[in-house]
Amino acid sequence: MTTRLLGRAVFRWSASQPLHEVPMEVFDDARTSGFQPYLLDIGGGFPGNNDQLMQDIAQHVNSAISTFFPEQDIKVIAEPGRYVATASFTLTTTVTGRKDHKNEKGQITSIKYITDDSVFISFKHFFMIYTLSHPRPLKAENGSEVECDVWGDSCAAMDVLVKCVALPNDLRVGDRLVWFNMGAYTLSMASEFCGFPLPHVYRVASKDTWADIGTRLKLLYQRQRGPRSREERKLITETSHTDQIFAKLTV
Incomplete structure (x- = not known):
């Protein structure tokens, strides 16, 4: 028998901690009925932003488990999909329009920017998962x-991507906006609403990551190909450029 706990985004773990009492009660009721529960699934929703460390969440999880399930032979699992995916994607959108709000002196007090994405495409999770x-x-x-x-480019009144955010007052049509931490529930929930195309995906890696990929490719190639010519062995030993590995060694 298993029990599952969380599933949505967790922004303040302390607020969800009382929920750990629920599976404890379920486990107690199950034992009373003759079952032997052994697996607790605490679900997902763990934040994956760059500035939030998993160690902090793990500390609260371990504390709750020690409090509500002391000395019990229970296996605890989680579903950290959001944590793994969130920071892996960065989205860029293009400003397609703007509307200035001015005071009596003609000074800009606030701006409504319109961009070429939508809550029906990459931002659907904004109002579904908060x-x-x-x-x-x-x-x-x-x-x-x-x-x-910042508004999306559909005509829907609900197509508001973010409100009351500080941005420069001189952005023009064609300028780009960058949205970090857009890996979770974005493309997987996107739709081509009213014919709007889905964003293109470009794979980007730092030099260190790219070099590490090259090293791993060389090792993988060595394991798969086994003995080879002296020229190939020399290339594997001496080259440090991943593009050479792709061009000359992959089959």
Whole structure:
């Protein structure tokens, strides 16, 4: 018998900690009925933002397990899909329009930016799972920051990507906005609503990551191919460029 706990995004673990009493009660009721529960699935929803460490969450989880399931032979598992996926994708969108709100002196007090994505495409999870992401301009701008709302490019009244976020007041049509931590529940929930295309996916890796991939490819090639010519062995030994490995060694 198993019990599952969480499933949505967790932003404050302390707020969800009382929920650990629920599986404890379920386990007790099950034993009373003659069952022997042995597996506790605490679910997912773990934040995967770059500035949030899994160690902090693990500390709260371990504390709750020690409190509610002391000295019990129970296997605890989790589903950290959001934690693994969130920071793996960064989205860029293009400003397609803007509407300025000015005061009596003609000064811009707030701006409504429109961008070429939508809550029906990459941002559907924003209002379904209550996650947040604040955009940043791709290029450094000279304008001062003002309070802005960013809207999607559909005509739906609900197509608001983010409200009351500080952005430069000099963004123009064609400028780019960058949205970090967009790996969880974005493409997997996207739709081509009203014919809007899905975002293109480009794979990017740092030099260190790319070099590590090259090293692993060489080792994999060595295991799969076995003995080879002296020229090939020399290339595997001396080359440090992954593009050479791709071009000359992959089959």
